[in-house]
Amino acid sequence: MAIWVDKSTRVIVQGITGREGTFHAKGCRDYGTNVVGGVTPGKGGTTHEDFPVFDTVRDAREKAGANCSLIFVPPAFAADAVMEACDAGIELIVCITEGIPVNDMMKAHDFLKKTNARRVTANETPSRLIGPNCPGIITPGQAKIGIMPGHIHKPGPIGIVSRSGTLTYEAVGQTRDIGQSTAVGIGGDPLPGTNFIDCLAAFQADPATEAIIMIGEIGGTAEEDAAVYVKAFVTKPVVAFIAGQTAPPGRRMGHAGAIISGGTGTAAEKMNALAAAGIHVVKAPSDMGKRIVEVMGSA
Amino acid sequence: MKVHEYQAKEILRRYGVPTPRGIVADTPDEAFRAAKELGGRVVVKAQIHAGGRGKGGGVKLAKTADEAAGLTKQMLGMTLVTHQTGPEGRIVRKVLIEEALNIDKELYLGITLDRRLGMNVIMASAQGGMDIEEVAAKDPNAIERVAVDSVLGVQPFQARRVAYSLGLSGDAFKKCVDFVQKLMRAYVETDASLAEINPLLVTKEGDVLALDCKMNFDDNALYRHKDVVEMRDLHEEDPLEVEASHFGLNYIKLDGNVGCMVNGAGLAMATMDIIKLAGGEPANFLDVGGGASAEQVKNAFRIILSDKNVKAILINIFGGIMRGDRIAEGVVSASREIGLPVPVVVRLEGTNVDLGKQILKDSGLPLITADGMWDAATKVVAAAKGQA
Numbered sequence: 001m002a003i004w005v006d007k008s009t010r011v012i013v014q015g016i017t018g019r020e021g022t023f024h025a026k027g028c029r030d031y032g033t034n035v036v037g038g039v040t041p042g043k044g045g046t047t048h049e050d051f052p053v054f055d056t057v058r059d060a061r062e063k064a065g066a067n068c069s070l071i072f073v074p075p076a077f078a079a080d081a082v083m084e085a086c087d088a089g090i091e092l093i094v095c096i097t098e099g100i101p102v103n104d105m106m107k108a109h110d111f112l113k114k115t116n117a118r119r120v121t122a123n124e125t126p127s128r129l130i131g132p133n134c135p136g137i138i139t140p141g142q143a144k145i146g147i148m149p150g151h152i153h154k155p156g157p158i159g160i161v162s163r164s165g166t167l168t169y170e171a172v173g174q175t176r177d178i179g180q181s182t183a184v185g186i187g188g189d190p191l192p193g194t195n196f197i198d199c200l201a202a203f204q205a206d207p208a209t210e211a212i213i214m215i216g217e218i219g220g221t222a223e224e225d226a227a228v229y230v231k232a233f234v235t236k237p238v239v240a241f242i243a244g245q246t247a248p249p250g251r252r253m254g255h256a257g258a259i260i261s262g263g264t265g266t267a268a269e270k271m272n273a274l275a276a277a278g279i280h281v282v283k284a285p286s287d288m289g290k291r292i293v294e295v296m297g298s299a
Numbered sequence: 300m301k302v303h304e305y306q307a308k309e310i311l312r313r314y315g316v317p318t319p320r321g322i323v324a325d326t327p328d329e330a331f332r333a334a335k336e337l338g339g340r341v342v343v344k345a346q347i348h349a350g351g352r353g354k355g356g357g358v359k360l361a362k363t364a365d366e367a368a369g370l371t372k373q374m375l376g377m378t379l380v381t382h383q384t385g386p387e388g389r390i391v392r393k394v395l396i397e398e399a400l401n402i403d404k405e406l407y408l409g410i411t412l413d414r415r416l417g418m419n420v421i422m423a424s425a426q427g428g429m430d431i432e433e434v435a436a437k438d439p440n441a442i443e444r445v446a447v448d449s450v451l452g453v454q455p456f457q458a459r460r461v462a463y464s465l466g467l468s469g470d471a472f473k474k475c476v477d478f479v480q481k482l483m484r485a486y487v488e489t490d491a492s493l494a495e496i497n498p499l500l501v502t503k504e505g506d507v508l509a510l511d512c513k514m515n516f517d518d519n520a521l522y523r524h525k526d527v528v529e530m531r532d533l534h535e536e537d538p539l540e541v542e543a544s545h546f547g548l549n550y551i552k553l554d555g556n557v558g559c560m561v562n563g564a565g566l567a568m569a570t571m572d573i574i575k576l577a578g579g580e581p582a583n584f585l586d587v588g589g590g591a592s593a594e595q596v597k598n599a600f601r602i603i604l605s606d607k608n609v610k611a612i613l614i615n616i617f618g619g620i621m622r623g624d625r626i627a628e629g630v631v632s633a634s635r636e637i638g639l640p641v642p643v644v645v646r647l648e649g650t651n652v653d654l655g656k657q658i659l660k661d662s663g664l665p666l667i668t669a670d671g672m673w674d675a676a677t678k679v680v681a682a683a684k685g686q687a
Contacts, residue, residue, distance in 0.1 A: 075519060076522065076523075099519045100519060101490055101517055101519045101520035101523075102412060102490075102492065102517050102519070102520070103449070103487065103490055103517070103520065104520075106417065106418070106419075106449035107449060107450065109417055109449075110448075110449055110450050135619075147619065148619060149618070149619040149649055149650050151650070152649060152650075162565070163565060164563060164564065164565020164566065164568075164569075165563050165565065165566075165619075166561075166562055166563030166565060166566035166617045166619070167563065167565035167566050167569055169617045169619060169648075169649065170566060170569070170617055170648075170672070173617070173648055173649075188564060188565065190412060190414045191412075191414065191417050215565070217564075217565055217568060218568070220414045220415075221414070221415055222414075225415070241569070243565045243566075243568035243569040243572065244568040244571075244572070245572040245575070246553075246568075246571045246572050246574075246575045246581060247568055247571070247584070248553065250383075251551055251584075253551070253564055253567070253568050253584055254549045254563075254564025254565075254567060254568075254584070254586045255564045255565070256517075256518070256519065257414070258564060258565075258568070262431075262432045262435070263432055263436075267572075283572075283576060284572070284573055284576050284672075284673060285566075285569035285570075285572065285573055285672055286573060286671055286672040286673040286676075287673075
């Protein structure tokens with residue numbers, strides 16, 4: 001067990017003939033992920049690196065049985081790619097693309113919301129979007145759907161959710177002895193498709209996950225919202241780290257979402273909210289692994 | 300991206316949003332002519348990318364064109380310090396000469412993204428001219444918030460709700476409703492991330508105008524707004540940060556003495572945090588991005604070292620796609636080329652990390668290797684204090 005992706009997940013790559021798409025489609029396949037093909041409009045019917053290529057996501061779903069899409073489409077076209085995947089009935093959409101305009105993502109979210117509402121009424125599975133601007137999702141030993149280095153992961157009981165890519169790897173590296181159930185990078189954009197609460201709920205329900213590491217950063221209120229949720233619904237131990245404790249206000253720290261504005265979104269506020277909800281907050285990023293072992297031992 | 304007040308108003312006018320008549324000037328002569336054209340009685344406003352200009356002496360009333368020229372002479376070249384510029388302030392290079400109006404009311408109107416709702420929100424308050432964050436802290440009920448559907452746009456009833464909340468009636472009410480709808484269009488169509496009208500002016504004659512305007516834009520959408528990109532003023536940005544951006548490096552200068560070079564924004568922030576926890580002060584934020592090639596590392600080194608405060612550098616790379624041996628080669632060749640004027644601590648993790656460490660060791664360079672972030676942070680802080 002794990003969350004959202006496993007051996008049975010059938011993945012297509014949107015933008016498979018591009019440089020990034022090609023590289024990572026192969027990387028995922030090499031890890032053991034069931035990559036069933038790719039989509040590049042105008043190149044349908046051909047093969048690329050032994051992957052069958054389709055013109056549309058709908059084709060890929062019907063002909064190759066895809067239920068998950070990994071998106072490497074350039075920023076100007078990525079929101080459209082997300083909507084196409086949703087429209088085709090893809091259940092899990094993982095968007096790696098960085099730099100999508102907020103207005104485009106607002107439209108994509110609106111499309112997903114309306115399409116999903118229709119689908120739920122018809123008793124069909126809605127689409128979940130992970131990202132954009134994220135490393136993807138991995139269930140060690142089963143499926144890697146993203147750009148993370150697969151070999152540092154190991155199957156185990158720790159669920160990891162993070163707004164930052166390389167900090168996710170850092171948490172994985174620190175839990176290399178016990179291993180991870182699933183690691184999800186939700187991305188550094190202001191409007192992520194999947195948020196902390198979605199992941200926390202899924203980890204809480206997942207029998208394979210015994211404890212959770214959540215990695216937040218400055219900006220927004222997603223961590224504060226997660227704290228309220230954890231207090232009410234999560235019984236598994238949670239360790240949290242917030243990046244940007246030393247970040248000055250008004251400066252965007254790389255991620256579009258990482259900015260302290262108007263005195264809110266600071267690391268201190270987030271750490272207080274998380275601690276008040278009974279979450280084990282570590283100040284040093286190097287303590288995530290150590291702390292999770294401690295809290296699991298005492299649980 | 301940020302623009303000046305006069306540029307933001309230029310954008311507003313394109314969308315029919317009323318603003319006072321104004322002319323930008325970079326010499327006292329130009330200011331004189333502008334004031335003449337505007338009728339003599341004008342306001343001279345220093346153009347810098349920061350708020351709070353009035354308190355810092357950057358906004359002054361001139362009764363005549365001669366006075367306007369005199370004030371412009373004082374302001375041009377002066378360093379204006381406000382609560383938003385930091386103690387170093389900003390140099391004034393342009394002034395906006397604007398007609399002086401008969402003020403009846405000063406209100407507040409702003410549009411920005413509400414991340415929790417995933418929608419743009421219009422904020423309105425009758426307490427204009429004040430810092431909206433102050434209003435929000437003191438009396439959150441004094442701010443009306445109206446969330447706008449991303450597909451439908453602002454509806455007439457929503458614009459009316461804003462105007463009612465500002466206590467307007469009659470002609471001013473109607474003009475405000477129109478103002479709100481046009482401002483929203485300007486905000487959405489230019490991919491703005493902030494449009495703030497503070498104050499929104501109601502004149503004694505019942506006109507509604509943007510007396511001040513601040514606009515920020517979504518960097519990710521600039522590719523489709525060439526006209527906005529042309530408004531970028533590099534004088535308002537740190538030259539090192541501008542240079543870094545040419546190399547695809549995300550660099551932000553800070554006040555400490557421990558330079559850092561990291562891949563990934565989150566890990567870069569976390570590296571700054573751990574330097575502080577270890578008793579040091581980070582000199583910068585620097586994200587080298589996904590690939591740390593020799594060229595990237597070299598550029599990053601150069602930019603970090605241009606900051607003369609830097610006494611030691613920490614390189615913290617978690618190699619994912621980029622292999623550790625390649626990163627190590629990059630660090631070694633960059634170090635050879637640039638030399639190592641300060642101690643450099645390297646922490647490598649991820650793919651081919653052992654091979655990478657071997658390369659660093661075999662290079663014979665005085666690079667200090669570290670295992671894990673805490674070890675790296677304590678070593679670099681000690682080095683910066685001259686205890687390496």
